[in-house]
Amino acid sequence: MTEINSMYDYIVIGAGSAGSIVASKLAASDSNVSILLIEAGGTPPNPIEMFTPSYWFEVLQKYPEIDWGYKSQPQPNLNNRVIKLAQAKVLGGSALHNATVYVRGGQSDFNAWGEVAPGWSWNDVLPYFESVEKTMEVLAGQTDDFINDLFAAAKEYGLPENPNYNTSESQYGYAPFQFNNITLDSLLCRETSYTTFLPERYQNVTLVTRALVTRILFKGTQAVGVEYVQGKNKYSVGVENEIVLSAGAIATPKILMLSGIGDEAELGKFDIDVVVNEKEVGKNLHDDLFVSAGFSIPENKPAPIYPYSLAPAVIFGSTTNSNLAVDIESSVGVGTLKGFLGPRNSFWLWPNVMHLKSKGTVTLCSDSPDDAPLINPAYLSEPGDIESCKIALNLGIEIGNKSSLSPWRKEQIAPKPGTDLESYIRETADTTYHYCGTCRMGSDENSVVDTELRVRGTSGLRVIDASVFPLPITANTAAATMMIAYKGSDIIIQAP
Numbered sequence: 001m002t003e004i005n006s007m008y009d010y011i012v013i014g015a016g017s018a019g020s021i022v023a024s025k026l027a028a029s030d031s032n033v034s035i036l037l038i039e040a041g042g043t044p045p046n047p048i049e050m051f052t053p054s055y056w057f058e059v060l061q062k063y064p065e066i067d068w069g070y071k072s073q074p075q076p077n078l079n080n081r082v083i084k085l086a087q088a089k090v091l092g093g094s095a096l097h098n099a100t101v102y103v104r105g106g107q108s109d110f111n112a113w114g115e116v117a118p119g120w121s122w123n124d125v126l127p128y129f130e131s132v133e134k135t136m137e138v139l140a141g142q143t144d145d146f147i148n149d150l151f152a153a154a155k156e157y158g159l160p161e162n163p164n165y166n167t168s169e170s171q172y173g174y175a176p177f178q179f180n181n182i183t184l185d186s187l188l189c190r191e192t193s194y195t196t197f198l199p200e201r202y203q204n205v206t207l208v209t210r211a212l213v214t215r216i217l218f219k220g221t222q223a224v225g226v227e228y229v230q231g232k233n234k235y236s237v238g239v240e241n242e243i244v245l246s247a248g249a250i251a252t253p254k255i256l257m258l259s260g261i262g263d264e265a266e267l268g269k270f271d272i273d274v275v276v277n278e279k280e281v282g283k284n285l286h287d288d289l290f291v292s293a294g295f296s297i298p299e300n301k302p303a304p305i306y307p308y309s310l311a312p313a314v315i316f317g318s319t320t321n322s323n324l325a326v327d328i329e330s331s332v333g334v335g336t337l338k339g340f341l342g343p344r345n346s347f348w349l350w351p352n353v354m355h356l357k358s359k360g361t362v363t364l365c366s367d368s369p370d371d372a373p374l375i376n377p378a379y380l381s382e383p384g385d386i387e388s389c390k391i392a393l394n395l396g397i398e399i400g401n402k403s404s405l406s407p408w409r410k411e412q413i414a415p416k417p418g419t420d421l422e423s424y425i426r427e428t429a430d431t432t433y434h435y436c437g438t439c440r441m442g443s444d445e446n447s448v449v450d451t452e453l454r455v456r457g458t459s460g461l462r463v464i465d466a467s468v469f470p471l472p473i474t475a476n477t478a479a480a481t482m483m484i485a486y487k488g489s490d491i492i493i494q495a496p
């Protein structure tokens with residue numbers, strides 16, 4: 001049993017992409033404050049595989065013990081399929097089994113954030129991205145003959161070269177993909193904010209692992225402590241200053257609801273005492289979908305092999321053909337990726353459709369902290385989303401069929417030419433794992449957290465993780481989550 005104090009200045013729940021940064025920054029800001037960092041997972045079972053980027057697909061399949069095992073409710077607009085929603089339960093959080101792709105998001109995305117959450121527009125968030133990047137190395141993937149031919153095909157399609165989508169004004173165009181990877185002893189390694197910010201190295205941080213937070217304790221509406229279970233033991237720990245909830249976009253609203261912060265109608269179903277009636281907790285769940293265009297490679301031409309989690313190329317496009325409204329981010333795959341289930345001699349365009357209008361929910365299925373919540377992303381429930389997916393799929397199909405790729409292309413294998421695209425999308429579109437928005441930040445009274453990330457109606461409680469995204473962005477979600485963590489920590493540190 002880990003020996004812990006019963007009182008801390010700060011308690012951070014979740015040692016993932018956000019929580020690791022929050023705990024480290026709070027610890028570094030003042031060696032006299034004590035921080036308890038509580039994580040439900042433990043150390044990774046096979047660090048060599050986990051930290052080798054090219055094992056990404058394989059790790060996802062091979063180590064279910066580091067995953068919460070979430071599944072969506074059946075999705076009527078995806079032929080009633082149940083979608084596996086991977087979310088890591090391990091020190092490092094989802095950064096330990098994500099694809100390590102690093103995309104800040106578009107300037108226009110954050111300017112839209114600034115409209116609903118003043119203080120979070122592009123110029124406000126840029127210094128925090130830059131601060132994260134000083135610690136987390138970002139490297140651009142090395143291109144080769146296949147990638148150069150792919151880029152030529154994207155040019156034939158009509159897209160411009162855009163060497164650095166993170167620093168250019170618009171993301172529009174094709175570029176080498178950037179990864180949170182670092183080269184150590186000439187080997188490429190995954191970085192996580194846990195392993196780079198290293199909260200454990202601070203003597204004022206107490207880390208408890210394999211400890212499931214069951215609820216936040218309140219005195220009135222003041223958050224005063226946390227209850228967690230480790231093994232067979234239950235603990236209650238108190239807090240002097242603040243509790244920071246960084247459990248991710250699925251678990252954070254669940255913990256809030258179990259603690260009495262949520263829609264009273266939902267809480268009433270399980271006789272949970274209402275602390276604050278916050279109707280939007282668990283609402284506004286956003287996720288992107290990806291669609292797949294696959295091509296076989298001639299037998300006499302070996303498919304390229306990469307040290308990255310994906311092929312080192314990305315293509316940003318737009319469903320409205322506008323460099324001002326970039327909402328497609330196509331990643332690229334090859335059959336040689338370890339753990340890839342399709343044919344080895346194949347290449348794939350995987351357009352992610354980023355600004356879908358459909359919004360889903362995370363709700364409780366019981367009052368037991370051991371039960372997974374009900375997750376309904378409500379994919380394609382808004383009119384127009386299926387059309388956006390069709391346009392994105394067509395981008396993949398058209399680029400894959402351009403003459404520049406003819407040396408690499410035997411035939412189009414998915415969807416087979418002549419297939420009805422809508423049926424194909426409903427049968428094959430899948431999660432991009434970009435869950436966010438379930439504790440939306442905003443300046444309006446209905447938002448769950450205010451622009452300083454404080455949970456409305458309470459004191460001593462903030463949410464700092466992917467759940468506070470006020471609006472979707474054209475990016476994989478880790479970079480923006482780390483930016484939020486960096487800025488959120490500064491807000492706490494500078495609070496009067």
Ligand SMILES: Cc1cc2nc3c(=O)[nH]c(=O)nc-3n(C[C@H](O)[C@H](O)[C@H](O)COP(=O)(O)OP(=O)(O)OC[C@H]3O[C@@H](n4cnc5c(N)ncnc54)[C@H](O)[C@@H]3O)c2cc1C
Nearest residue numbers: 014016017018040093094098099100101213248466476478
């Ligand atoms: C398979 C996959 C691939 C992805 N690929 C990319 C990518 O390539 N690039 C990118 O930018 N984004 C990617 N993402 C998304 C990105 O990783 C996440 O958006 C980001 O990690 C979210 O950070 P977070 O801090 O909000 O949550 P997490 O990093 O998930 O951290 C939450 C932590 O809280 C812990 N926790 C939860 N509940 C409790 C509890 N009750 N008690 C104690 N601890 C608890 C969890 O175990 C976890 O460690 C991917 C995600 C997945 C799942």
